[in-house]
Amino acid sequence: NSKVIQTPRYLVKGQGQKAKMRCIPEKGHPVVFWYQQNKNNEFKFLINFQNQEVLQQIDMTEKRFSAECPSNSPCSLEIQSSEAGDSALYLCASSPGGNTEVFFGKGTRLTVV
Amino acid sequence: GEQVEQRPPHLSVREGDSAFITCTYTDPNSYYFFWYKQEPGASLQLLMKVFSSTEINEGQGFTVLLNKKDKRLSLNLTAAHPGDSAAYFCAVPDSGYNKLTFGKGTVLLVSP
Numbered sequence: 063n064s065k066v067i068q069t070p071r072y073l074v075k076g077q078g079q080k081a082k083m084r085c086i087p088e089k090g091h092p093v094v095f096w097y098q099q100n101k102n103n104e105f106k107f108l109i110n111f112q113n114q115e116v117l118q119q120i121d122m123t124e125k126r127f128s129a130e131c132p133s134n135s136p137c138s139l140e141i142q143s144s145e146a147g148d149s150a151l152y153l154c155a156s157s158p159g160g161n162t163e164v165f166f167g168k169g170t171r172l173t174v175v
Numbered sequence: 176g177e178q179v180e181q182r183p184p185h186l187s188v189r190e191g192d193s194a195f196i197t198c199t200y201t202d203p204n205s206y207y208f209f210w211y212k213q214e215p216g217a218s219l220q221l222l223m224k225v226f227s228s229t230e231i232n233e234g235q236g237f238t239v240l241l242n243k244k245d246k247r248l249s250l251n252l253t254a255a256h257p258g259d260s261a262a263y264f265c266a267v268p269d270s271g272y273n274k275l276t277f278g279k280g281t282v283l284l285v286s287p
Contacts, residue, residue: 064221095274097275102279103279105264107275153218155219157273159273161206163224166211167218168217
């Protein structure tokens with residue numbers, strides 16, 4: 063069973079509001095990923111970290127999304143100004159790194175009304 | 176970048192039948208792969224990690240086949256039961272930072 067902890071499980075925001083979600087990766091996993099899963103089950107990679115450093119991120123993430131993985135604190139993903147199209151399941155995953163398994167948390171389901 | 180196509184998008188079988196799901200990928204350098212199961216309202220459960228060195232991988236109640244020549248990865252649930260009803264996803268890590276490219280999923284329904 064995955065030990066990646068995501069909070070909150072559900073988040074409802076109005077358009078233009080900030081939306082923030084958190085993730086505690088599995089202990090000993092320095093690599094953290096954020097994915098967005100839409101209602102059609104399509105996954106979009108957002109950003110990944112190794113320890114506190116960003117490895118890769120997509121353009122969308124650079125503009126309205128911000129993410130960080132500070133040492134000794136949960137990782138977080140924040141949408142600065144929520145849009146209806148941001149409604150999705152946001153999944154955090156962690157990995158020991160290298161060619162190893164990637165484990166997912168239960169996700170935060172964001173609804174933007 | 177890597178592209179992954181998964182078929183079929185929906186699959187309905189009776190209890191005890193087999194369920195066969197296939198993914199094709201484009202990067203010939205991909206050398207390991209994942210299958211995940213996602214039950215309604217739940218997260219992704221890792222079913223199996225497969226290395227390209229092994230063509231046949233046996234799990235509990237399922238088999239994963241890898242055809243490197245055709246760049247095809249298959250999941251075969253043998254003797255499916257209603258508890259197998261879920262969405263199944265293949266995922267292929269890229270060669271750099273292991274970002275996963277997912278297939279679009281197969282929603283499997285196993286009826287009694």
